[in-house]
Amino acid sequence: MEATSTTAVGLENQNEAPDHSHPAVQQFLQSREALILQEKERRSDYAFRQSLSPTAIHACKIVSALRFEEQRTVWAHENEMFPGMMFNxxxxxxxxxxLWRIVEKMPKGTLLHCHLGAMVDLEWVFNEAFSTPxxxxxxxxxxxxxxxxQSVSVQFKQCSTAICEGPLIWSSQYIAGTWVPVALxxxxxxxxxxxxxxxxxxxxxxxxxxESLQHHLGLDDVWRKIQGGFGILGPIIYYEPIMRAFLWxxxxxxxxxxxxxVEIRAVFATPFTRQGADSPTEDLTAVLGVINEVVENxxxxxxxxxxxxxxxR
Known part of the structure; x- marks a missing residue:
């Protein structure tokens, strides 16, 4: 787009800043608006937006106004909040x-690339473990x-020979590796x-x-923490009764x-244990059968x- 000469729109004294109503400013704003409209016409969703119903157009205006208002108030710098800050x-x-409540109620369609082990509600899964024989x-x-x-490794598993009497893991007399009912x-x-x-x-x-703010420790430190969590959770959620309840x-x-x-990503290297069994099954497809049954039900x-x-794997 060619630059417009200021003299053509009557800006004789270039030492004075023109106000909003000045012809030079108005011409700039009109040219800017025209350029924005051209850009919008080239967007992938342009045809879709042109086909919106009056109700949908009105809804878009409401959401846009709400988004602008919350940018100005909720995410104001004086509140020490701003768009793009640390998620946690x-x-x-x-x-x-x-705006969140609106988005929460909107249809989403599909969830792609969903790592099953990261979808666990920790509060729920441990309470489920307590009630699972x-x-x-x-x-x-x-x-x-x-x-x-904080430093000693712990493990979970289905075990029919657990010790219900004797020193618990909180005792100095506890024998390392002894299985204790998790509810106890x-x-x-x-x-x-x-x-x-x-x-x-x-x-x-x-x-x-x-931990989310300790960036100086590097990516490997965060990944070690995540891997440790998966190691604890794996034997719990990959025990058949809990897996079925968890998926539901x-x-x-x-x-x-x-x-x-949903597109589920599951790590089949994690041993899957059938209900009541003390050892994982050697059938690597068993967990797929369980997932399919729960999905269909x-x-x-x-x-x-x-x-x-x-x-x-």
Missing amino acids: IAKPQMESTK GMCISAKAPLVTKESR AANTFPDTGKRGFVDWMKELCSITQA KFFETLVEDRVKW FKAANDFWGAVSFGL
Whole structure:
């Protein structure tokens, strides 16, 4: 677009800044608007937008106005909030906005590239473990102190030979590697009982607020934490009764978020244990059969299109 001569629109004194009504400013604004319209016509969604109903057009205007208003108020710098800030810090504020509530209720269609192990509601899964017969915990050393509970490796598994009497993992007399019912271990968690146990597990299995800001430790440090969490959660969610309940719960949350179809990524290197068995099955396709059964049953009971599973090994 050719530049417009200021003299052509009557800007004789170039030492004075023109106001908004000056012909030079008006011509610039008109040229700018025309350029924006040309750009919009080349967008991939232009034809779709042209076909919107009056109601949809009105809805778009409402959402745009709301977005602008919340940029000016919710994400104002004086509130120490701004668009593009750290997600973990912004999340509580984001979920309190009107724009979030609108997006939450909008149809989503599909969820792609969904890593199954990362979809776990930690509060739910550990409470499910407490109520699942045979689910046990062991540690490589007694977990007597808070420091030991942060550094000593723990494991979960289905075990029919768990020790229900004798030293628990919180005792200095605990024998490393002994399997203890997880419900018993949780109820006897030092000082705070089951609530404290769940909080401890959530801290071990997720990136905490403080850890999310420790960028100086590098990517490998974060990845080690994530891998450690997967190591704890894997034997729990890959135990058949919990896997079935977990998948159903997961699909329910998708439907609540207006998601109709999901592409699941699962790590089949994680051993899958059949209900009541103490050892994982050697059939690597067994977990696929369970996933398929739950998907079909859920589809029959809900407005849900389905899921496809991709295995990583």
